[in-house]
Amino acid sequence: xxxxxxxDKATVKKGPWSPEEDAMLKNYIEEHGTxxxxxxxxxxxxxxRCGKSCRLRWLNYLRPNIKHGDxxxxxxxxxxxxxxxxxxRWSIIAAQLPGRTDNDVKNYWNTKLKKRLLGRRKDxxxxxxxxxxxxxxxxxxxxxxxERALSASAxxxxxxxxxxxxxxxxxxxxxxxxxxxxxxxxTLSNNNSFNSNSSSVTVAEPGQSCSMNExxxxxxxxxxxxxxxxxxxxxxxxxMISMEAELEELLYGEGNQVMASTVDGGVQQGDVDWWxxxxxxxxxCWDFTPETTTVFQDYTSVYDI
DNA sequence: AAACTATTCAACCGCGCTCTC
DNA sequence: TGAGAGCGCGGTTGAATAGTT
Numbered sequence: 638x639x640x641x642x643x644x645d646k647a648t649v650k651k652g653p654w655s656p657e658e659d660a661m662l663k664n665y666i667e668e669h670g671t672x673x674x675x676x677x678x679x680x681x682x683x684x685x686r687c688g689k690s691c692r693l694r695w696l697n698y699l700r701p702n703i704k705h706g707d708x709x710x711x712x713x714x715x716x717x718x719x720x721x722x723x724x725x726r727w728s729i730i731a732a733q734l735p736g737r738t739d740n741d742v743k744n745y746w747n748t749k750l751k752k753r754l755l756g757r758r759k760d761x762x763x764x765x766x767x768x769x770x771x772x773x774x775x776x777x778x779x780x781x782x783x784e785r786a787l788s789a790s791a792x793x794x795x796x797x798x799x800x801x802x803x804x805x806x807x808x809x810x811x812x813x814x815x816x817x818x819x820x821x822x823x824t825l826s827n828n829n830s831f832n833s834n835s836s837s838v839t840v841a842e843p844g845q846s847c848s849m850n851e852x853x854x855x856x857x858x859x860x861x862x863x864x865x866x867x868x869x870x871x872x873x874x875x876x877m878i879s880m881e882a883e884l885e886e887l888l889y890g891e892g893n894q895v896m897a898s899t900v901d902g903g904v905q906q907g908d909v910d911w912w913x914x915x916x917x918x919x920x921x922c923w924d925f926t927p928e929t930t931t932v933f934q935d936y937t938s939v940y941d942i
Numbered sequence: 943a944a945a946c947t948a949t950t951c952a953a954c955c956g957c958g959c960t961c962t963c
Numbered sequence: 964t965g966a967g968a969g970c971g972c973g974g975t976t977g978a979a980t981a982g983t984t
Contacts, residue, residue: 653952653978676969692970693953705951728972739972744951747974 644676644687651687654694658684662691663699671695697738704736708745712737716746717754 654662665682672678676688684691697703708716712734719730727739727746734742 651954674969687954688969689955689971690953696971697952725973740952743973748950 644689648685649687649690650685651690654686654698658686659694659699662695666695666699693740697740702736703738705741708737708749713750716742716750720746 661682661684665678669681671692672681674688675692678684678688678691679686682691686694715733716730719726719733723729725743725746727743731737731739731742
């Protein structure tokens with residue numbers, strides 16, 4: 638026995654919204670608000686639409702200050718770094734990008750960013766293979782092994798994270814330094830919007846089943862799972878710079894490093910509080926601050942590549 | 943110019959969670 | 964405390980459009 642449908646599908650209109658429907662919905666909400674009940678809303682307005690459809694239309698299209706298309710390089714970096722960190726939590730990722738909706742971010746990732754990353758990776762791997770074949774008779778010292786290892790590492794982490802997110806790896810990704818940046822975490826307030834089930838969650842012992850996202854969202858990582866991941870050395874910092882460049886190159890191609898200034902300046906390790914915020918509002922919408930800028934850098938900072 | 947293929951993105955669907963009674 | 968209603972989210976679909984042959 639399935640769940641009762643939220644609306645009468647026989648009488649509800651589906652498909653693209655007409656300008657008239659948009660105007661009716663927009664005018665009503667701007668004048669009266671949603672009334673806290675999306676299901677009842679279409680009946681009040683006189684729309685033959687499902688309440689969920691109205692909600693989606695408002696949130697993704699009609700709501701004020703919505704941006705469409707033209708994602709900036711900074712937004713690309715945020716999306717990539719957060720996807721690597723938390724996976725396909727599009728609502729959380731979108732909360733970092735003012736004016737962007739989760740649907741937009743999700744579509745952008747699936748149709749462009751992912752292909753751009755993986756496509757460039759594929760192309761360059763092919764070039765590497767050609768180059769390797771051409772020089773196979775020569776000394777391997779001529780090959781830039783460090784660079785190749787770096788490239789492989791960067792993309793493998795992305796791919797690994799994808800797999801981890803999809804499979805909910807029972808080994809617990811918080812124990813995997815390849816997945817988790819060695820950043821300092823801060824306990825979230827209990828009324829955060831990520832996961833209200835944040836009480837009494839403990840850090841899993843090695844081998845204990847617990848997903849990365851559960852710990853991240855619970856905000857209970859406070860130190861314990863990060864033990865052993867100390868501040869990176871200068872060599873690690875150098876590696877961070879290389880890895881950052883690697884991701885930027887994958888995103889934008891060589892010679893277009895949008896974050897060059899931050900690379901040059903280095904990253905202050907340990908200064909970033911992941912997922913911390915001061916406000917008590919359950920609706921989290923961070924502005925793109927210097928702190929969030931460093932999320933991307935922080936992710937890249939701890940790997941010994 | 944037509945047929946075919948690839949891409950984009952708005953919208954739908956189903957499920958888990960929270961809230962209310 | 965359990966059931967039902969509604970909300971919010973992530974995955975998926977499919978129509979429209981763009982690009983290619």
